[in-house]
Amino acid sequence: MQKTHNSNIQDEQTRTIKQFLFVPILLVVLFTIIPFLLMVYYSFTDWDGFSTSYNFIGLENYKMLFTKDNIEPILVTSYYLFSSFFQLLFGIYLAVYVFFQKRFKAITISILLLPVLLNTVAIGLMFRMFFMPGGTFDITLDALHIIPYISDETSIKWLGNADIVNWTLAFISFWRYTSYTFILVYGALLSIDPNLLKAAHQVGANKYYIARYILIPNIKVSMSIVITTLVIGALSTVELPMIMTSGALSTKTVVMRIQEVAFSMRNFGLASSLSLFVIFLIAIIIGVRFMIGGDDAK
Amino acid sequence: MRNKIINFLYHAITIVWLALICIPIVPVIIGSFKSSSEYYSSAPLSLASEPTLSNYIEVITSNDFLISILNTIILIVLSIIITTILSSMVAYAVERFEFKYKQLVISLFVIISFLPMAVMQISVFQVMNFTHLNNTFWGLAILYSISDVVIIYLFRDNIRKISPNIDKSAKLTGANYFQIYWKLIFPNLRPTIMIVCIYKLINIYNDFYLQSLYLTKHKTISTLLYQYTSPYEMLWPQICASIVVLIIISVTILIIVQLFYQKQLRSES
Amino acid sequence: MKKLSGLLLLSLIIFAGCGTDTTTEDISGEITVVTSYTDAEDKFADVEAGFIEKYPEVTDIKWESTAGDYDEYITTRMTSGDYGDVLLVPFSLTRSLDQLPEFMESLGNEEELSKDWTFTDQAAYEGQTYAMPISLNSLGMMYNTEVFENAGASVPTSSEELYDACAAIEDNGQTCMYSNLNNLPMLWSGGVTSYGGEGYVDDMLAAGTAFEEGQPYRQILDLIYTMITSGYTEADPMTGDIMTSMQQLASGEVGFIIMGSQSLADAQAMAGSEETIKMAPFPVSFDGEQHMPLGPDELIGVSNKSDNIATSKAFVEYLVSSESGFAYSNGGFAPEVDGNKDAPENLAYQIEDYDTYRTIATADSETVAEFNQIGNDANMPSISTPITELIEVATNDGDYDQFIADLETRWEDAVAKNA
Numbered sequence: 001m002q003k004t005h006n007s008n009i010q011d012e013q014t015r016t017i018k019q020f021l022f023v024p025i026l027l028v029v030l031f032t033i034i035p036f037l038l039m040v041y042y043s044f045t046d047w048d049g050f051s052t053s054y055n056f057i058g059l060e061n062y063k064m065l066f067t068k069d070n071i072e073p074i075l076v077t078s079y080y081l082f083s084s085f086f087q088l089l090f091g092i093y094l095a096v097y098v099f100f101q102k103r104f105k106a107i108t109i110s111i112l113l114l115p116v117l118l119n120t121v122a123i124g125l126m127f128r129m130f131f132m133p134g135g136t137f138d139i140t141l142d143a144l145h146i147i148p149y150i151s152d153e154t155s156i157k158w159l160g161n162a163d164i165v166n167w168t169l170a171f172i173s174f175w176r177y178t179s180y181t182f183i184l185v186y187g188a189l190l191s192i193d194p195n196l197l198k199a200a201h202q203v204g205a206n207k208y209y210i211a212r213y214i215l216i217p218n219i220k221v222s223m224s225i226v227i228t229t230l231v232i233g234a235l236s237t238v239e240l241p242m243i244m245t246s247g248a249l250s251t252k253t254v255v256m257r258i259q260e261v262a263f264s265m266r267n268f269g270l271a272s273s274l275s276l277f278v279i280f281l282i283a284i285i286i287g288v289r290f291m292i293g294g295d296d297a298k
Numbered sequence: 299m300r301n302k303i304i305n306f307l308y309h310a311i312t313i314v315w316l317a318l319i320c321i322p323i324v325p326v327i328i329g330s331f332k333s334s335s336e337y338y339s340s341a342p343l344s345l346a347s348e349p350t351l352s353n354y355i356e357v358i359t360s361n362d363f364l365i366s367i368l369n370t371i372i373l374i375v376l377s378i379i380i381t382t383i384l385s386s387m388v389a390y391a392v393e394r395f396e397f398k399y400k401q402l403v404i405s406l407f408v409i410i411s412f413l414p415m416a417v418m419q420i421s422v423f424q425v426m427n428f429t430h431l432n433n434t435f436w437g438l439a440i441l442y443s444i445s446d447v448v449i450i451y452l453f454r455d456n457i458r459k460i461s462p463n464i465d466k467s468a469k470l471t472g473a474n475y476f477q478i479y480w481k482l483i484f485p486n487l488r489p490t491i492m493i494v495c496i497y498k499l500i501n502i503y504n505d506f507y508l509q510s511l512y513l514t515k516h517k518t519i520s521t522l523l524y525q526y527t528s529p530y531e532m533l534w535p536q537i538c539a540s541i542v543v544l545i546i547i548s549v550t551i552l553i554i555v556q557l558f559y560q561k562q563l564r565s566e567s
Numbered sequence: 568m569k570k571l572s573g574l575l576l577l578s579l580i581i582f583a584g585c586g587t588d589t590t591t592e593d594i595s596g597e598i599t600v601v602t603s604y605t606d607a608e609d610k611f612a613d614v615e616a617g618f619i620e621k622y623p624e625v626t627d628i629k630w631e632s633t634a635g636d637y638d639e640y641i642t643t644r645m646t647s648g649d650y651g652d653v654l655l656v657p658f659s660l661t662r663s664l665d666q667l668p669e670f671m672e673s674l675g676n677e678e679e680l681s682k683d684w685t686f687t688d689q690a691a692y693e694g695q696t697y698a699m700p701i702s703l704n705s706l707g708m709m710y711n712t713e714v715f716e717n718a719g720a721s722v723p724t725s726s727e728e729l730y731d732a733c734a735a736i737e738d739n740g741q742t743c744m745y746s747n748l749n750n751l752p753m754l755w756s757g758g759v760t761s762y763g764g765e766g767y768v769d770d771m772l773a774a775g776t777a778f779e780e781g782q783p784y785r786q787i788l789d790l791i792y793t794m795i796t797s798g799y800t801e802a803d804p805m806t807g808d809i810m811t812s813m814q815q816l817a818s819g820e821v822g823f824i825i826m827g828s829q830s831l832a833d834a835q836a837m838a839g840s841e842e843t844i845k846m847a848p849f850p851v852s853f854d855g856e857q858h859m860p861l862g863p864d865e866l867i868g869v870s871n872k873s874d875n876i877a878t879s880k881a882f883v884e885y886l887v888s889s890e891s892g893f894a895y896s897n898g899g900f901a902p903e904v905d906g907n908k909d910a911p912e913n914l915a916y917q918i919e920d921y922d923t924y925r926t927i928a929t930a931d932s933e934t935v936a937e938f939n940q941i942g943n944d945a946n947m948p949s950i951s952t953p954i955t956e957l958i959e960v961a962t963n964d965g966d967y968d969q970f971i972a973d974l975e976t977r978w979e980d981a982v983a984k985n986a
Contacts, residue, residue, distance in 0.1 A: 031444055036410075036421075049420060050670070052669060069946050110556075119506070119541070121537060128808065133806070139343065140321070152803070159803065187489070224451075225447070229411070263639045265946075265948055266943070268420070423647055507633075514601075520634075523634075526605075526606070
């Protein structure tokens with residue numbers, strides 16, 4: 001009797017799992033796995049992106065991958081990786097701050113979300129005004145007596161100087177996307193069992209203690225996926241350099257390069273193999289991180 | 299003393315950051331009150347000499363303004379529903395049960411998160427066409443939903459905090475797993491659902507590429523803004539005004555959502 | 568009355584010219600037009616009203632566009648077969664003409680069409696024309712006459728004259744050229760024919776080089792490099808804004824910009840006078856003469872997957888003819904052989920003062936394909952790529968000779984690869 005009951009439960013579990021996972025997996029297969037496999041397939045062809053005929057050219061596309069034009073844009077993304085690191089730290093700080101905040105919480109969150117509520121066109125407009133010679137940034141620095149503003153010609157060209165422009169873009173990226181990290185970390189914090197916090201308050205633990213020993217350890221899994229998202233986001237940066245510099249002054253990122261190869265040079269095969277290479281890189285970075293950080297996905 | 303300094307810094311950093319967020323937006327607000335000719339001939343930070351509301355009037359009275367807001371709301375609501383149900387179901391199954399291909403399923407959801415959508419669009423478009431989901435709100439909402447794997451993890455974290463004993467005792471009273479999920483787990487996911495709402499709101503609000511590709515027959519807020527831009531012409535004063543209007547709308551929604559949520563929390567405790 | 572009969576005559580020509588056997592009864596229902604204009608509904612409002620008035624059976628015209636990159640958007644849609652009834656032909660398709668029949672409906676025999684229409688060969692393959700220019704626009708220096716007069720400079724006809732004029736303008740405390748290089752480097756690709764003539768593609772292929780002294784690409788790069796390094800451009804070519812450039816041109820803070828005639832009316836309106844803002848060819852002569860480059864703004868055609876081809880064709884014919892008035896409102900001419908007599912006065916300079924010159928090389932499609940392939944392999948699909956790369960060299964004290972040598976190596980390697 002006991003046995004049949006157990007196997008009944010077993011059956012019901014299996015059925016439930018199937019029911020719960022069927023639709024999500026079907027959608028994932030349809031909209032990401034199939035397109036992904038199509039891309040693998042195209043990477044062995046010389047398809048131009050729209051014609052109905054193309055040839056198989058074996059590994060030709062992969063042989064053409066490692067040129068300066070393809071590798072440099074990958075290296076450019078390291079600026080954004082650097083920026084992501086600070087987005088993570090600062091995002092956690094902001095989330096903890098808001099978590100403890102008692103007054104003005106709704107207002108603070110709303111302001112913090114402003115950068116991500118602004119459309120790309122707006123970002124392009126705002127930061128061109130902000131960083132142009134004699135723009136808001138130059139005037140602010142002048143007012144604070146950090147760098148005097150004399151004339152447009154002599155001012156530092158934040159978006160026009162090849163040594164600086166990638167840092168400027170990394171800063172804009174920080175300005176804009178820290179809010180994403182914030183909202184995700186804050187979301188994870190909200191799901192922490194309130195009883196844990198009550199207990200900590202009762203023993204008189206301070207904010208630092210609570211953050212360090214209760215908040216952070218409790219959101220580890222979410223954090224690992226946030227980091228993954230940040231790495232992917234950094235490597236596939238495209239919008240920001242596109243609207244700010246159109247890729248001039250060595251600011252072209254790898255996804256911009258992929259789009260250029262696919263849509264202006266009409267070499268969809270090469271573009272596909274380049275994307276696969278980027279996916280491969282992401283897999284390595286994340287794989288290494290999982291190995292170091294233990295199996296978070298468990 | 300040292301504590302005081304740390305405490306001061308703790309608040310100061312946030313306040314400085316909030317200010318830094320607002321500074322670049324100031325010229326946009328100033329610009330929205332300028333006439334077209336003044337806009338291009340004056341410095342971004344100088345106030346309008348003859349403030350005008352004409353930009354706002356033009357934006358608000360444009361044909362598609364209300365319908366765009368409506369379309370965007372439909373899209374966001376659909377996407378929130380789909381994301382919440384699908385992600386929490388996956389999270390529940392993965393978190394509470396052991397099964398044969400569990401690791402494979404988890405890896406699948408991790409892997410898809412790092413496929414760059416930007417480059418796969420040609421093949422995704424073919425699938426959308428094949429499934430006749432092109433130009434439907436459902437189709438686009440589904441696309442938005444499956445691209446956010448991170449939400450599954452937020453739900454997993456949340457479900458982990460709910461004691462498994464609840465499941466067990468419910469099971470003993472004869473409830474089936476779906477009832478447990480729907481009656482016991484789901485109501486406890488409220489904190490995460492609120493984050494999903496905000497996250498989806500900002501994502502969909504921001505994206506224009508997918509919307510212009512898969513909703514060609516419907517205008518949305520983010521495609522609306524582009525009616526003032528073309529390769530050779532940017533109507534910046536109108537753009538400034540629409541940015542300000544959209545900020546006001548979204549911040550209002552955000553504040554309402556949060557106040558509502560806090561009120562609920564209070565009434566529970 | 569005279570005007571009316573002119574219109575009547577013109578529409579007869581259109582029908583005869585395009586050789587369609589459709590009658591007005593077939594032209595009905597609804598069509599979708601896909602363009603790169605996000606403001607299409609307003610921009611084409613008159614065209615839509617005029618078309619529906621002419622063909623009352625037509626119920627509606629739907630406009631679709633993207634906020635993103637049009638080429639990327641439309642080619643993605645083209646792979647699926649759903650790309651509207653009428654569409655602007657993507658740049659990439661005009662670079663591979665042999666693909667036209669796969670996607671586009673023929674508008675007629677090219678030879679026939681060319682009796683009444685110009686630029687019928689822009690999107691033609693095997694004797695059939697697949698798309699027509701929505702308007703023909705000139706391209707060149709849009710300049711402020713007062714700024715040049717005040718500096719005592721005449722409109723330059725060579726690079727040297729340009730540098731002299733710029734020095735004088737800068738002495739007056741104005742900016743000579745607002746380069747707009749961050750937004751519009753592609754405008755210079757329309758200027759290549761001014762520097763190298765209509766046969767530049769053949770010439771470059773014959774030479775096997777692209778950046779030797781005197782070749783069109785090199786002349787353009789030399790000009791931009793000298794302008795930037797001499798301080799004749801805006802302070803930071805990376806933070807330029809098109810509308811600001813036009814406003815500063817109109818108000819006399821800037822001497823000239825490189826721009827198409829699409830924007831002429833706007834700039835004149837900003838300046839408040841048609842006399843202040845004028846257009847001139849690029850500052851260069853080819854074969855001893857200056858020409859005003861003229862070419863298609865965009866090409867428009869009919870999808871062969873459309874289920875309302877008759878109406879779509881009629882719409883294209885109506886749009887591109889001077890009858891619709893679109894070309895004029897777009898600052899250009901309709902592609903008609905004998906049309907444009909009624910062109911607005913501020914545009915007439917294009918045919919009165921200069922020989923017009925085509926902005927696109929006249930080479931056969933195979934040669935163009937070879938040229939494009941070399942460009943792709945050299946990683947410069949058009950001259951905008953080297954110009955974008957040049958900004959870094961010119962604004963950051965780079966080694967210009969080395970830069971040119973590298974470009975030449977890239978080009979020659981690609982030539983060798985395609986030999």
